[in-house]
Amino acid sequence: MSGVIVTNPPKADLKDVEALAGFGVATVSEAMGRTGLLGPEIRPVQQGVRVAGTAVTVLSWPGDNLMIHAAVEQCGHGDILVVTTNSPCTDGLFGELFATALKQRGVRGVVLGTGIRDTQELREMGFAAWSRAVSSQGTVKATGGSVNVPIAIDGQVIRPGDVILADDDGVVVVPRQRARETVENAEAREAKEAATRAAFLDGQLGLDRYGLRDTLRRLGVEYRTYEEYAGERP
Numbered sequence: 001m002s003g004v005i006v007t008n009p010p011k012a013d014l015k016d017v018e019a020l021a022g023f024g025v026a027t028v029s030e031a032m033g034r035t036g037l038l039g040p041e042i043r044p045v046q047q048g049v050r051v052a053g054t055a056v057t058v059l060s061w062p063g064d065n066l067m068i069h070a071a072v073e074q075c076g077h078g079d080i081l082v083v084t085t086n087s088p089c090t091d092g093l094f095g096e097l098f099a100t101a102l103k104q105r106g107v108r109g110v111v112l113g114t115g116i117r118d119t120q121e122l123r124e125m126g127f128a129a130w131s132r133a134v135s136s137q138g139t140v141k142a143t144g145g146s147v148n149v150p151i152a153i154d155g156q157v158i159r160p161g162d163v164i165l166a167d168d169d170g171v172v173v174v175p176r177q178r179a180r181e182t183v184e185n186a187e188a189r190e191a192k193e194a195a196t197r198a199a200f201l202d203g204q205l206g207l208d209r210y211g212l213r214d215t216l217r218r219l220g221v222e223y224r225t226y227e228e229y230a231g232e233r234p
Contacts, residue, residue, distance in 0.1 A: 006148035021052035039154030053080035062089035077106030084113035092117030
């Protein structure tokens, strides 16, 4: 597999990246019309951490982390490294030594469509990571790939410079061109949810706030007392 290393791709505005970091993954996905989520198999190796940054993408060969080494040079402050392979792989392509090099360059975390290892060390050093698998299986450095090209993880296309937001709920990608729009939609959604939260704290039911009683009636869902229900059963 031949490849290419693309240098200095355009990135989302840092102000929008920082603004998106204030929202949860679920809120941002909803703000984009319930899109952008990587699959539920991409899980954090730590808990209670949320990061946002601009994507540096890697396409590698299974069991080979050569292109991650090449990608480190392309990473800088505020980036998140995003790695996948051209066919399924759960080998531990990434570990503590990579994290050490990336942290020194100001990288905020890593998202792997593959496996990861050294998870205890990563937690101890405070380097945020999400991956499909945890595996001690080592790798080689023998096959060409690409850096800063469009890649896909679980059907979501990730382009260099897109915004990656990750927390305990998973990972979402925000296309670079939609970052500002998504910030505005997420702010509106948060305001709406704050009003709903206050209403729930005041005792209002979701059935009434969302007008769901009419929906239940339209669907033919009926209320019965226990005695009525028990008497109707054979």
